[in-house]
Amino acid sequence: MKGTCLIVYASMTGNTEEIANLIGEGILQAGAAVDQKDILEVDVKELSNYEGILLGAYTWGDGDLPDEFLDFYEEMDSLDLTGIRSAAFGSCDSSYEHRGRAVDLLLTKLSELGADIVLDGLKIDMAPTSAEKDQCIQFGRSFVESSY
Template sequence: MASILIAYASMSGNTEEIADHIMSVFEDYEHSVTLDEMEELEPQDLLNYDAVLLGSYTWGDGDLPYEVEEFYEEMEELDLAGLPAASFGSGDTSYPKFCEAVNLFENRLQDCGARIVQEGFKIEMALNVKEDYERCTAFARTFLDNMNSPNRIAT
């Protein structure tokens, strides 16, 4: 059983819903999951887990939400040395930089030395139809598969 942190930012609930769904999949596999709003955490908290997922919606013109800017900046100091990690989030394809916050967190995790085990999960607005939930379930399951396979390279 792994101890996994899912930290997220969500203004209108879409990213939170993704976080909830990922958590439910992890719990089906009997992992211990901590779900928290990113703005309530310090970057150092990431060091207390066997794996981390960071989720965020995108704001402005491909920007991070204001409430997680500090967390993102302070991550620069962090050494995550091989920690299995991935990012996820909700966005809107009518904006030129769709789900850019997912890319920003993925890159920041990588810069901190985390092992990105899975390409970021991006969803148009909310989990709506069955296929959205299935994609999200597949993302969570693949994360678990890759988490314990050090040689697996993120696609």
């Protein structure tokens, strides 16, 4: 068995949670273990216990992280994630100027903390279509294949 990955996400309408579930499915298909937690159910210190971290958030307002992610995001500054594989994903709305900016903010934070960004951020408009569902599963598979 390969290492264990952690998926942490914030979801208001269920779209980001669905994306997280599909990515988790891909991680399992690739032979790794996965723990999946809502942002409100995880302590930031847990990130250091995993070989792979995937953070997911929808973009709120004009390109912001959701309110429920803000404390966690700030608490991340206390971490050293050097050598930990990471990626970010989220649901977006292309009608906004800063489409999926929450994903970009998460990738920047992970990088600043020394994490290895192994995939480009995955941005899905609203709920994933059937083709995008396959893309999400492949994202999970690719995360494991590029990480271990």
